[in-house]
Amino acid sequence: MSKKVLVVDDDPDVRTFVITVLEENQYTPLVAQDGIEGMEKIETENPDLVILDVLMPRGSGIRLYRSLKTDERYKTLPVIMLTGIALRSFLKSQKVLAEFKGGEVPIPDVYLEKPVEPEDLVEAIQKKLG
Amino acid sequence: MAVETILVVDDEEAIVRLLSMSLRSDGYSTLTASDGAEAFELVKEKSPDLVITDIKMPRMDGLELLKTIKEYDPDMEVIIVTGHGDIDSTITALQYGASDFINKPVRDEALSIALARAKEKIEIREKLAEYTLDLEEKVKMATEVIRRRANFQQLLIRSSNDGIVAFDSNWKIVVFNPEAARIFEQKASDVLNKMTVDELCPESMAQIFKSDIAGDDEKNLRLPWEETIFRINDNTIPVRFSRSVLHEKGEMVGSVVFFQDLTEIKKLEKDLLQSERLAAVGQTVSGLAHYIKNILIGLKGGSYVVDVGLKKDDTNKLKEGWRTIKKNIERSSDLVQNLLTYSKERxxxxxxxxxxxxxxxxxxxxxxxxxxxxxxxxxxxxxxxxxxxxxxxxxxxxxxxxxxxxxxxxxxxxxxxxxxxxxxxxxxxxxxxxxxxxxxxxxxxxxxxxxxxxxxxxxxxxxxxxxxxxxxxxxxxxxxxxxxxxxxxxxxxxxxxxxxxxxxxxxx
The missing domain is CATH 3.30.565.10 (Histidine kinase-like ATPase, C-terminal domain)
Structure with missing residues (x-):
């Protein structure tokens, strides 16, 4: 059975794009429009990988990422960040959050900045899922 | 100055002596003379405070002496001693300005009453003189203070950075300072007491001033307004003005308006707005970068989906990809248009x-x-x-x-x-x-x-x-x-x- 990959992004264009990439590479795509829906899908569908946007209106990617990395069940679930936010800004937000809430979270396994080349995305997914 | 020295004049030496004694015992110092001529010499020489004279005397009689003294010093008090029934002399003495009369023979009581009256007269006159002098001094001082104040106020109005225009109750212009002359480009001499509010100000502005008088909305009065003044040579000047109605004893006596030239301020505001806007566009570069990245991934993703559609001959994929591309072209054109509109004056x-x-x-x-x-x-x-x-x-x-x-x-x-x-x-x-x-x-x-x-x-x-x-x-x-x-x-x-x-x- 092909592996399940969840795309969490509020931009329908990105979802269409990533879904197509996943289908082309024989993965099963799952989609969510924001962080809250993303968490629901993770709990119900149990994906093998999450591709996560950072800035979304409801339940941002930052929050979802933190919830996953501090949750025993999902600590090892691989996450690819796919966002327009520069890595530097993302790391800074993590640092601020760590100071504010306590508890360091590991930096994302893979951090891809939009716009991403389809080949780079595929390579990152394959590396994670083997 | 009280009465101190009294000159007693009579040709009868006994009477002179008696009177003098009586007066001295009352605390006065006395001078004596036996006729008018001698008495007048003493008046000139010693300036007594009071003269008591008999009428009938050789050489110069009492009436003649009275006349002479009054010509010499109209303020000197002269008491005439008359015989009973000497009406004619009494009338003449009155005409000459005698202070009082004592009948012969002179009794102490009558004398002291006449003296008291004369003393009172002298005192009143002295006080009056003092008051008059004082009053003159005070008027002079007050005039000087008023002059200085008026000058100061004049200076204040003249040198004000606000244009000050005041109207009397008939809307005639009664104050028009140099700044007002500059703002309106009108000479004070052409405006003062010649023009009315309607001739100087734009109609809408004159309307506002007039409504101030009618309305009693105090709060409104204090709100400054902004308006543009059109000047004779067709150029305009933006001004802010505030105004007050002038009251005196509850009655409207006029109104005053303070004008501020906003030319420089408007220019600065415009510059500031423009630079703020440019700064905002600068600030946005990072915020915008995010948005542009989203457009780019839309375009890139869309083309990928179109490629897949072409490769697999999948019309749905083709449509989907093409829609994505079109939407993002739209987004970038909107962005450019908004940026242009925002950063430019329009x-x-x-x-x-x-x-x-x-x-x-x-x-x-x-x-x-x-x-x-x-x-x-x-x-x-x-x-x-x-x-x-x-x-x-x-x-x-x-x-x-x-x-x-x-x-x-x-x-x-x-x-x-x-x-x-x-x-x-x-x-x-x-x-x-x-x-x-x-x-x-x-x-x-x-x-x-x-x-x-x-x-x-x-x-x-x-x-x-x-x-x-x-x-x-x-x-x-x-x-x-x-x-x-x-x-x-x-x-x-x-x-x-x-x-x-x-x-x-x-x-x-």
Missing amino acids: EPEKTNCFPNEVVSDVITLVKDYAKENNIEVTPILDDSIGEVVIDPDTLHRSLLNLVSNGIDACLDDENIDKDWEITVRTFKEADRVIGFEVRDNGSGMDDDTKAKLFSPFFSSKGGKGTGLGLMVTSKMIEEHKGTIDIDSTLGKGTAFTIRLPYQTVTGE
């Missing part, structure tokens, strides 16, 4: 148009998209609004922005039980203002979002917004001298109200 291009029609056009544009998302868009139009002169482009773009925001607010609403709707209402306000209210019952905003709403490149729409829409709208409204207000409650919805001033088609 004069509203006012022309004849029907505001209600603009509203209908905007609704037609968004109706289908709204319907797809179960959102009803309804116009509520005030039919009394006909053709007016405004910039239709400003109105169209502002309304489109606000209605689109309303749709987004409904889409963003988590309460899916609501029947979402957006109303666009037009209404007329006094003073040539038309209002447009765009109301949605979508997600609403919290105070934090409301506060940041008009700040550069703030967006509450995640990656979907540039944060330019409302900024561009508020800038265009501002350039049209209109206002935009917001009323929003989290969970309940939002209403934006635009107010635009207009001119009538006939140019009134």
